[in-house]
Amino acid sequence: MKRVKKKLFSDFIAQKGLKSTRQRDTILEFFLASDRHMSIEELYLKVRAKHPNIGYATVYRTLKLFAEAGLAREIQFGDGQTRYEHVNEGEHHDHLVCTRCGTIVEFENPVIEKLQDEVALSHGFLIETHKMELYGLCPKCRK
Amino acid sequence: MKRVKKKLFSDFIAQKGLKSTRQRDTILEFFLASDRHMSIEELYLKVRAKHPNIGYATVYRTLKLFAEAGLAREIQFGDGQTRYEHVNEGEHHDHLVCTRCGTIVEFENPVIEKLQDEVALSHGFLIETHKMELYGLCPKCRK
DNA sequence: TTGTTTATGAAAATCACTTTCACTGACTGG
DNA sequence: CCAGTCAGTGAAAGTGATTTTCATAAACAA
Ligand SMILES: [Mn+2]
Ligand SMILES: [Mn+2]
Ligand SMILES: [Zn+2]
Ligand SMILES: [Zn+2]
Numbered sequence: 230m231k232r233v234k235k236k237l238f239s240d241f242i243a244q245k246g247l248k249s250t251r252q253r254d255t256i257l258e259f260f261l262a263s264d265r266h267m268s269i270e271e272l273y274l275k276v277r278a279k280h281p282n283i284g285y286a287t288v289y290r291t292l293k294l295f296a297e298a299g300l301a302r303e304i305q306f307g308d309g310q311t312r313y314e315h316v317n318e319g320e321h322h323d324h325l326v327c328t329r330c331g332t333i334v335e336f337e338n339p340v341i342e343k344l345q346d347e348v349a350l351s352h353g354f355l356i357e358t359h360k361m362e363l364y365g366l367c368p369k370c371r372k
Numbered sequence: 373m374k375r376v377k378k379k380l381f382s383d384f385i386a387q388k389g390l391k392s393t394r395q396r397d398t399i400l401e402f403f404l405a406s407d408r409h410m411s412i413e414e415l416y417l418k419v420r421a422k423h424p425n426i427g428y429a430t431v432y433r434t435l436k437l438f439a440e441a442g443l444a445r446e447i448q449f450g451d452g453q454t455r456y457e458h459v460n461e462g463e464h465h466d467h468l469v470c471t472r473c474g475t476i477v478e479f480e481n482p483v484i485e486k487l488q489d490e491v492a493l494s495h496g497f498l499i500e501t502h503k504m505e506l507y508g509l510c511p512k513c514r515k
Numbered sequence: 516t517t518g519t520t521t522a523t524g525a526a527a528a529t530c531a532c533t534t535t536c537a538c539t540g541a542c543t544g545g
Numbered sequence: 546c547c548a549g550t551c552a553g554t555g556a557a558a559g560t561g562a563t564t565t566t567c568a569t570a571a572a573c574a575a
Contacts, residue, residue: 248541248552269532284555289532307448307503309531325497334495341491344484345506352477353511354468360450361504363488368496391521391572412563427524432563452562 231261234300241298252283256291260301260313266333268310306333306362323360327367334367374404377443384441395426399434403444403456409476411453449476449505466503470510477510 238257242249259276260267273288292313295301301313306326321342325334341361349356381400385392402419403410416431435456438444444456449469464485468477484504492499 246552250541250553252554282555286533286556287554290553305448305450311532325492325495327497328500334497336491336495338487338491341484341487344481344487345504348479348481348484349468349506349508352468352479353514354470354477354506354508355514356506356508357471358508359504359506361488361502363492363497363499363502365492365497365499365501371496371498389521393522393572395523425524429525429564430523433522454563 234261238295238298238300241294247294252287253291253294255280255283256288257295257300260292260295261315265335266304266306266312266314268312270310272313323362325363325365325367327370328364329366329370332367332369377404381438381441381443384437390437395430396434396437398423398426399431400438400443403435403438404458408478409447409449409455409457411455413453415456466505468506468508468510470513471507472509472513475510475512 235257238253239249241247242253256272256276259272263272263275269285269289269292272292273285276283276288292301295313296303300316302316304312304314304324306312306324322335322337323341325336327333345359345361346356378400381396382392384390385396399415399419402415406415406418412428412432412435415435416428419426419431435444438456439446443459445459447455447457447467449455449467451474465478465480466484468479469475488502488504489499
């Protein structure tokens with residue numbers, strides 16, 4: 230899995246005529262080992278703890294690259310921080326977000342997806358992406 | 373309709389021990405007359421055209437008040453601008469957003485809403501709000 | 516009116532990126 | 546190898562959209 234992702238990234242690097250660097254390898258390593266929804270800052274701090282010489286700008290730029298390479302996706306939960314999540318070929322999911330503790334749960338619901346397409350169609354829209362987030366209290370925070 | 377909203381706001385003001393000011397009345401007037409999805413800047417410019425003495429900070433603070441009073445809702449379409457839309461008692465809708473021209477179409481779909489509740493329930497979440505946006509090309513931009 | 520308290524506007528401060536720039540360090544092709 | 550070339554990096558400066566501060570003004574209760 231990690232191997233596959235690393236291959237995907239190095240292929241992307243090669244095909245784009247970019248360079249393979251220690252920093253990119255390190256950041257990819259940490260990204261692959263990370264929680265599924267990391268802000269740039271969070272990942273930067275994790276990387277920084279082991280590699281104090283890697284700058285914020287590099288983490289920022291590298292995450293953009295991951296997104297371009299199809300390894301990561303930018304997400305926005307309205308807390309003012311951009312997050313990056315892992316992308317797996319052919320997968321799609323939406324999110325439940327706990328408004329108290331921040332827990333994020335992923336879910337898939339093909340029926341909803343299908344209805345979304347129908348809604349779009351009925352308004353003449355050609356859908357490219359969508360965003361669906363359900364905000365509320367997670368089981369723990371309900372108690 | 374406008375009358376009802378104005379009453380709602382003045383009641384909110386009174387009940388909170390806040391003050392009724394010319395600025396707030398003016399901004400409410402412009403908000404009620406506005407498009408359904410205005411950024412702070414957009415509303416500020418409209419107000420400013422007629423009332424050059426009203427500051428950005430006041431528009432900003434007043435929109436927050438409208439949201440608190442239940443007159444407005446903050447929305448975020450990922451273009452880096454916070455927008456405010458009108459809230460009508462007992463109404464709810466989601467959005468189709470054109471990625472080319474920015475057109476926003478509102479829609480309601482009770483079936484999707486119901487399925488969302490079921491998803492939340494099945495994960496033990498108690499939903500407070502949700503967000504669903506479908507991004508793509510509007511009929512005009514498809515051509 | 517007066518006194519007290521909240522509101523306002525201009526400007527400064529924040530925040531989360533995003534870009535710049537001088538210096539590094541990958542790769543190429545001799 | 547080995548230098549030359551060009552992309553990559555990190556620190557710092559710049560951006561854009563808020564968000565807060567603070568001196569002054571305006572509500573409104575007494
Ligand atoms: Mn989805
Ligand atoms: Mn909805
Ligand atoms: Zn929680
Ligand atoms: Zn369009």
